[in-house]
Amino acid sequence: MSGGNGFEPRIVAYVCNWCTYLGADLAGTARLEYPPNVRIIRLPCTGRIDTNLVVKAFEVGADAVLVSGCHPGDCHYTAGNYHARRRWMLFRDLLEVVGFDMRRIHFTWISAAEGKKFQQTITEITEQTRALGPYRPYEASGAGVAACQPALACGAGAFACQPAPNGGAGALACQRSQTQLRETAARLLSEGAVKVVIGYGARGPVFVTRPEEAARLVWNESCFANLTTYLKRKEVRALGKPAIVVKGCDERALVALEKESQVERAEIYSIGMACQGMGQPKCAACDTRQPRYADETIGSADAPAPPPTADRYAALDPLLRQPPEERLAFWTAEFDRCLKCYACRQVCPMCYCERCLADKNRPQAIDSSPTRKGNFAWHLSRAIHLAGRCVGCDECTRGCPAGIDLRLLNLALAEAAETQFGYRAGMDPASEPLMGAYSLTDKEEFIG
Amino acid sequence: MNILTREELRKLVGEWIAAGKTCMGPVRVKPETVLFARLAKAGDLLLDGWVRPANSIKELLLPRHEVLYGYRIEKNRIELVDQPETAPGQIAIGAHPCDAAALPILDKVFNWDYRDEAYNRRREATTVITLACAGWDEECFCTSVGLGPDAERGSDAILFDRGDGRFQVRSLTEKGRALLGEGQGAASGVADPPPARFDPAQVASFAKEHFDDAFWKEHALACLGCGACAYTCPVCHCFDIVDEGNSREGVRARNWDACQFPLFTLHASGHNPRGEQGGRQRQRVYHKFYLYPEKFGDILCTGCGNCARNCPVGLGVLPLVAKIPHAEPV
Numbered sequence: 001m002s003g004g005n006g007f008e009p010r011i012v013a014y015v016c017n018w019c020t021y022l023g024a025d026l027a028g029t030a031r032l033e034y035p036p037n038v039r040i041i042r043l044p045c046t047g048r049i050d051t052n053l054v055v056k057a058f059e060v061g062a063d064a065v066l067v068s069g070c071h072p073g074d075c076h077y078t079a080g081n082y083h084a085r086r087r088w089m090l091f092r093d094l095l096e097v098v099g100f101d102m103r104r105i106h107f108t109w110i111s112a113a114e115g116k117k118f119q120q121t122i123t124e125i126t127e128q129t130r131a132l133g134p135y136r137p138y139e140a141s142g143a144g145v146a147a148c149q150p151a152l153a154c155g156a157g158a159f160a161c162q163p164a165p166n167g168g169a170g171a172l173a174c175q176r177s178q179t180q181l182r183e184t185a186a187r188l189l190s191e192g193a194v195k196v197v198i199g200y201g202a203r204g205p206v207f208v209t210r211p212e213e214a215a216r217l218v219w220n221e222s223c224f225a226n227l228t229t230y231l232k233r234k235e236v237r238a239l240g241k242p243a244i245v246v247k248g249c250d251e252r253a254l255v256a257l258e259k260e261s262q263v264e265r266a267e268i269y270s271i272g273m274a275c276q277g278m279g280q281p282k283c284a285a286c287d288t289r290q291p292r293y294a295d296e297t298i299g300s301a302d303a304p305a306p307p308p309t310a311d312r313y314a315a316l317d318p319l320l321r322q323p324p325e326e327r328l329a330f331w332t333a334e335f336d337r338c339l340k341c342y343a344c345r346q347v348c349p350m351c352y353c354e355r356c357l358a359d360k361n362r363p364q365a366i367d368s369s370p371t372r373k374g375n376f377a378w379h380l381s382r383a384i385h386l387a388g389r390c391v392g393c394d395e396c397t398r399g400c401p402a403g404i405d406l407r408l409l410n411l412a413l414a415e416a417a418e419t420q421f422g423y424r425a426g427m428d429p430a431s432e433p434l435m436g437a438y439s440l441t442d443k444e445e446f447i448g
Numbered sequence: 449m450n451i452l453t454r455e456e457l458r459k460l461v462g463e464w465i466a467a468g469k470t471c472m473g474p475v476r477v478k479p480e481t482v483l484f485a486r487l488a489k490a491g492d493l494l495l496d497g498w499v500r501p502a503n504s505i506k507e508l509l510l511p512r513h514e515v516l517y518g519y520r521i522e523k524n525r526i527e528l529v530d531q532p533e534t535a536p537g538q539i540a541i542g543a544h545p546c547d548a549a550a551l552p553i554l555d556k557v558f559n560w561d562y563r564d565e566a567y568n569r570r571r572e573a574t575t576v577i578t579l580a581c582a583g584w585d586e587e588c589f590c591t592s593v594g595l596g597p598d599a600e601r602g603s604d605a606i607l608f609d610r611g612d613g614r615f616q617v618r619s620l621t622e623k624g625r626a627l628l629g630e631g632q633g634a635a636s637g638v639a640d641p642p643p644a645r646f647d648p649a650q651v652a653s654f655a656k657e658h659f660d661d662a663f664w665k666e667h668a669l670a671c672l673g674c675g676a677c678a679y680t681c682p683v684c685h686c687f688d689i690v691d692e693g694n695s696r697e698g699v700r701a702r703n704w705d706a707c708q709f710p711l712f713t714l715h716a717s718g719h720n721p722r723g724e725q726g727g728r729q730r731q732r733v734y735h736k737f738y739l740y741p742e743k744f745g746d747i748l749c750t751g752c753g754n755c756a757r758n759c760p761v762g763l764g765v766l767p768l769v770a771k772i773p774h775a776e777p778v
Contacts, residue, residue: 203767204759204763225761229672230670235665235724339512339679340679342674343758347672347674359709368688369513370513371513399760401502401676403477
């Protein structure tokens with residue numbers, strides 16, 4: 001089994017209990033020889049193989065990873081492999097953008113009768129990995145904290161809503177909307193329709209509980225935060241039925257949260273604010289300036305034609321033009337700045353788990369240390385957990401004190417969701433959540 | 449020397465880096481983000497164009513992740529692997545008075561009932577070259593906690609930007625003199641102190657008497673429970689000890705932790721004595737303005753304003769304590 005350079009690759013195979021593991025067993029009982037470089041880890045079903053395990057394998061020194069389960073239609077649990085297939089489609093796109101070497105991540109379907117195929121697969125992967133050499137993605141670049149690369153930096157746009165020196169039309173419209181918003185809040189509170197109005201204040205979110213305090217609400221160019229993240233906070237829930245100020249883009253979170261049974265739409269009064277853009281990167285290709293499902297909408301956006309799909313993901317282009325090693329170096333430098341303050345998670349309206357995977361410490365699911373491994377594990381987990389769910393509000397990026405461009409990970413997954421499944425989170429209340437569903441016709445050309 | 453030009457300073461920094469010292473200074477990592485970071489080259493050092501970096505220099509003394517010791521297991525043999533007894537020399541360049549002042553404050557807690565070796569090793573190896581503030585923003589409140597734009601506490605040397613590409617140099621300690629010589633330059637180009645924003649004594653007395661007050665709950669409603677404030681604070685110093693490794697080798701490490709996380713106080717039983725965010729925000733104010741001063745005689749806050757600048761929802765020490773009744777400066 002020795003190669004020319006003496007390098008023996010370590011291959012981790014995550015296999016399902018019912019098909020591939022039995023296929024491996026068959027290969028053994030049939031006395032089929034295959035390289036001993038593979039470490040097989042048996043799991044109940046491919047549907048139960050956390051993407052985090054792939055990352056974990058590379059953390060502990062694997063040179064290649066194989067994930068293998070039952071052929072479509074053969075799943076012991078009916079559809080575990082279909083769910084897995086969809087998840088892996090998006091996960092592959094994520095790893096690609098981060099710059100992992102995709103030649104080292106393999107997917108196959110191997111049935112209990114395919115001992116021969118197991119033998120061939122392991123032999124091929126071993127040979128291929130041997131030729132590629134050892135893989136140490138976390139040592140790939142000693143980038144450390146680097147001064148910024150202008151090529152990858154995103155510039156800020158102009159504030160559409162900024163009060164012009166002589167009071168332009170935009171500023172006047174803002175002023176009118178603000179007055180109307182305050183009137184609405186006061187009315188809802190004095191009628192008793194809601195107990196609290198969650199809105200924007202002079203220097204951050206405010207929670208208005210008395211009609212006479214409605215003047216604390218503002219509507220201006222700094223109302224770019226997505227307030228729907230407060231709907232999960234128990235301290236806010238304890239206040240009673242809320243009215244919440246949402247822009248058209250924030251509303252996507254409401255739609256997505258309702259689809260995931262996190263909010264009862266009837267228990268929330270949404271005050272939609274038509275928006276002309278807040279000058280944020282997310283505003284450049286926005287096609288949801290006018291709220292669509294609000295209980296009441298204030299103002300009207302001069303609805304611009306929806307920009308072409310490509311524009312939504314244009315920020316990815318400079319990154320995608322780089323070779324994988326450069327992308328990995330870019331993310332290494334980004335993640336090396338991570339403090340693990342979890343601002344990205346806490347501000348996210350879609351991160352609502354009562355106890356996050358990262359906080360599970362018996363045993364520790366993800367290294368809590370802000371080391372390179374720990375940071376990669378965290379950010380890849382965070383991103384994939386938001387795959388097909390992120391509504392693109394960019395709060396994670398805005399909240400990051402270290403200026404990590406998390407937006408690009410979310411964009412990459414959003415692009416994958418849109419191009420592969422025609423799905424955009426929170427756009428259509430009728431569509432099934434992407435990651436909760438599967439289709440028999442999901443593409444699987446990457447599966448051997 | 450009393451005067452250094454920018455080029456001379458950079459040249460010195462380059463020499464220190466070449467000599468193997470860890471140099472930390474402000475670096476622009478993104479168009480809108482300046483951080484204290486290890487300088488790969490003197491050219492990365494950014495000496496103006498910012499009010500203050502989004503983090504602090506505490507990382508030189510209390511790294512966000514620090515291996516305390518390791519283990520190795522081979523067959524029946526277990527070996528403990530100690531960390532080196534001496535820390536490499538490290539220099540903070542371009543710290544502000546609110547960064548430098550944090551060091552003597554931290555010294556007290558790391559040398560109280562237990563002398564923290566790892567901390568002290570780094571502390572002894574660290575030299576702080578402060579840059580007096582030429583400006584401040586609305587989040588700055590150093591004057592409210594007894595400091596100011598040219599406060600010398602904790603600095604080994606202080607630089608004053610004359611505005612003509614040259615710095616007045618004032619060495620304050622042996623360590624400072626060792627790097628910059630005997631300079632006794634006069635103050636120059638220092639910003640007028642920001643106005644006092646609150647009276648810390650009033651904050652302490654309010655805290656002492658209002659533990660169960662609705663104030664905390666009401667004003668912490670917007671808090672989302674991240675650690676951005678604590679992790680970018682020059683003096684927040686709570687940590688967690690974790691074991692990471694496998695059956696062959698691993699480490700025991702110390703990582704930053706923050707009182708704003710529910711996990712910080714979660715008991716193994718599942719009970720959490722600090723179950724709501726209001727209590728966590730209260731804890732932060734208590735520790736800084738009441739508990740720490742009572743125990744160590746220092747306010748656990750240098751008025752840098754990083755908490756407020758980094759808070760995604762506009763909270764922070766100043767926005768919170770400014771709402772405390774009768775907290776206005778006397």
